[in-house]
Amino acid sequence: xxxxxxxxxxxxxxxxxxxxxxxxxxxxxxxxxxxxxxxxxxxxxxxxxxxxxxxxxxxxxxxxxxxxxxxxxxxxxxxxxxxxxxxxxxxxxxxxxxxxxxxxxxxxxxxxxxxxxxxxxxxxxxxxxxxxxxxxxxxxxxxxxxxxxxxxxxxxxxxxxxxxxxxxxxxxxxxxxxxxxxxxxxxxxxxxxxxxxxxxxxxxxxxxxxxxxxxxxxxxxxxxxxxxxxxxxxxx
Numbered sequence: 001x002x003x004x005x006x007x008x009x010x011x012x013x014x015x016x017x018x019x020x021x022x023x024x025x026x027x028x029x030x031x032x033x034x035x036x037x038x039x040x041x042x043x044x045x046x047x048x049x050x051x052x053x054x055x056x057x058x059x060x061x062x063x064x065x066x067x068x069x070x071x072x073x074x075x076x077x078x079x080x081x082x083x084x085x086x087x088x089x090x091x092x093x094x095x096x097x098x099x100x101x102x103x104x105x106x107x108x109x110x111x112x113x114x115x116x117x118x119x120x121x122x123x124x125x126x127x128x129x130x131x132x133x134x135x136x137x138x139x140x141x142x143x144x145x146x147x148x149x150x151x152x153x154x155x156x157x158x159x160x161x162x163x164x165x166x167x168x169x170x171x172x173x174x175x176x177x178x179x180x181x182x183x184x185x186x187x188x189x190x191x192x193x194x195x196x197x198x199x200x201x202x203x204x205x206x207x208x209x210x211x212x213x214x215x216x217x218x219x220x221x222x223x224x225x226x227x228x229x230x231x232x233x234x235x236x
Contacts, residue, residue: 035116038067038107043121044090045129048155048164050097052105052121053090065109069093074102074122094156099125099164131161131203134194139213144186146213149178153196153205161196186217 038054045051052069069084069091084091097103102124109116136151153161184190193207 035065035109035111035114037116037119038089038109039119041105041107041119041121043105043123043128045123045125047129047132047153047161048094048099048125048157050093050123050125050129051090052093052107052123054107054119056089056109065111067091067107067109069105069107071096071103071105074104074124079106097123097125099129101125126201131196131198131201131205133205133208134196137192137194137208137211139192139211141213141215142180143216144182144184146181146184146190146192146215147178148181148192148194150194184215186215188217189214 036057038056040055042053043050044053054067056065056067058065066085066087067089069082070079071082071093072079080096082091082093082096091107093105102122104120104122106118106120108118132153134150134152135154136149138149140147151160155161155164181190181192189212191210191212193210195205195207197204
């Protein structure tokens with residue numbers, strides 16, 4: 001490549017009419033060829049937390065690079081800037097992107113006034129973001145039964161995810177967020193874990209941590225029964 005550029009520069013001396021074209025080519029190659037672009041762009045996204053992350057070869061410029069991140073709706077042409085113009089290899093876009101939107105995100109590196117080429121990634125939150133597990137699970141043991149109370153996955157602002165997913169949260173086909181596990185064995189320790197599932201968006205969460213509780217009664221037998229409870233999002 002350097003040899004190629006030398007030939008072009010020699011031609012500008014002989015053929016001055018090409019000076020401006022060759023000068024543009026040299027500037028362009030300097031700006032986008034010497035500063036490496038970010039790579040391995042990916043979204044760390046769960047519920048409404050959306051963090052764009054990337055890698056960059058810092059060894060070539062001694063950790064002196066800063067990064068600029070922009071975003072736009074997929075169907076638009078105008079890019080919006082973010083406050084992420086810094087040296088970290090991530091940008092938190094949680095407050096900027098709507099759950100039902102479809103976006104293109106891009107990031108570039110800047111070193112001593114020179115920029116790399118942009119690198120893009122597409123992101124549609126309601127398709128790509130993971131669904132988090134229920135935010136609260138309370139259990140209470142009764143006579144051969146267990147009462148389970150649940151709060152669904154939460155947004156970054158502390159709202160129930162059902163408030164932005166256009167659906168009601170239901171567990172075991174009940175309209176509220178607590179229910180009974182009945183016809184269990186008396187005096188037995190049961191261990192429960194819960195996950196959430198959205199029929200509308202085809203998503204399921206990971207399970208919560210396991211919670212163990214004793215049912216009331218005479219028989220005392222420790223921790224051999226595991227109950228998996230699935231939290232269900234039902235559309236209207």
